[in-house]
Amino acid sequence: MATAFERIASHTVSSGGSSLVTFSSIPSTYTDLMLKISTKTSFDWLLLEFNDSAGTNYKQQNFRGDGTSVSAQNQINQSAAYATITGQNVTTSVFGNAEIYIYQYKQTSFKKLVGAEGISEANQTAAYQYLTSTEWQVTNEAINKIDISKSNAGNFDEYSTFYLYGISNA
Amino acid sequence: MSEVLTKVVVDCSTGETQVLPLTPEEISQREADAAAFAIEQAERQAQAEALAALKASAKAKLVAGEPLTAEEADTIVI
Numbered sequence: 001m002a003t004a005f006e007r008i009a010s011h012t013v014s015s016g017g018s019s020l021v022t023f024s025s026i027p028s029t030y031t032d033l034m035l036k037i038s039t040k041t042s043f044d045w046l047l048l049e050f051n052d053s054a055g056t057n058y059k060q061q062n063f064r065g066d067g068t069s070v071s072a073q074n075q076i077n078q079s080a081a082y083a084t085i086t087g088q089n090v091t092t093s094v095f096g097n098a099e100i101y102i103y104q105y106k107q108t109s110f111k112k113l114v115g116a117e118g119i120s121e122a123n124q125t126a127a128y129q130y131l132t133s134t135e136w137q138v139t140n141e142a143i144n145k146i147d148i149s150k151s152n153a154g155n156f157d158e159y160s161t162f163y164l165y166g167i168s169n170a
Numbered sequence: 171m172s173e174v175l176t177k178v179v180v181d182c183s184t185g186e187t188q189v190l191p192l193t194p195e196e197i198s199q200r201e202a203d204a205a206a207f208a209i210e211q212a213e214r215q216a217q218a219e220a221l222a223a224l225k226a227s228a229k230a231k232l233v234a235g236e237p238l239t240a241e242e243a244d245t246i247v248i
Contacts, residue, residue: 009182019192019200020177027182045207054199064214071214078206151207153200155175164182 004168006030011162017155021148021162026105028142030166033102037148038095039160043120043128045151046098050112050136050143060134067127095160096120105143112136112143175200221245 008030011021026033037046058078064071098118105112114134120127136143148162175192192200228242 009180009185011178011180011187013178014189016174016176018178018189019175020196022177022179023182024179025181025183045203045210047203069218071218073210073214075210149200149203151203153204164180 002031002167002169004166005034006166006168008033008164008166010164013156013158013160013162015158017157017160019149019155021156022145023148023162023164024145026144026146026164027166028106028144029168030106031104031169032167033105033143033146034165034167035098035100035102035146035148036163036165037098037100037118037161039098039150040095040157041150041160042152042154046118047147047149047151048100048114048134049147049149050138051141051145052147053136053138053141057137058134059137060132062130062132065129067125094121094123096122102143102146108140108142110139112138 008026009023013021035048039046056076056078059074059076060078061074062072064073096119098116100114100116103113103115104110112135114132114136116132116134117130118132119129146164150156175197177190177192177196179188179190181187224242225245228238228245231238231242232246
């Protein structure tokens, strides 16, 4: 049971956009981490990479709903956590939202799990919801750096926001 | 004029934020990610279309009183 929920850092994308947001030197004083992200960009995966660890260190399962059908995928040996979906830059002032929970990020004896959900809101008929579970298969490293990017060319639009929280269980 | 790709680095220990241009390696990684995303989307679309076709075929055969293939039966039997 969480006893404290504290904002560690945040960033709002400025004019001109940005394609990658990094939270570095994350303190190891919490139990879990949470990201709350609101983005506007092309229709993309939102990617997470921990401690500059690419290679094939991520595996995941995801479910996608689009209002008419549901599909599921199992992906292994990924170079990043395909955490959830971004917003779509088709409607003015409408942003997609995602919440990503990183369990026991400072442990150095087992793989780290990430749960995520996201919606590509666009104020139009087509919208997508993703539920994703990811495993970062590195056991001996605490997470102290998170890169957040997207799977396609271009930048996150201005006013996209990224919040990193620490959750304490004791 | 092409879009300038930048990254933002937020140092959680100091609160300092830096805006930096992407390195060539980071640009290459993004291109690889984009290709993987396109493949994933195409595979998902193909799977959805194949399932829809099987369901349609199963339904048509049921209505006509014809035997279903095992694959078609799998789409309607849990």
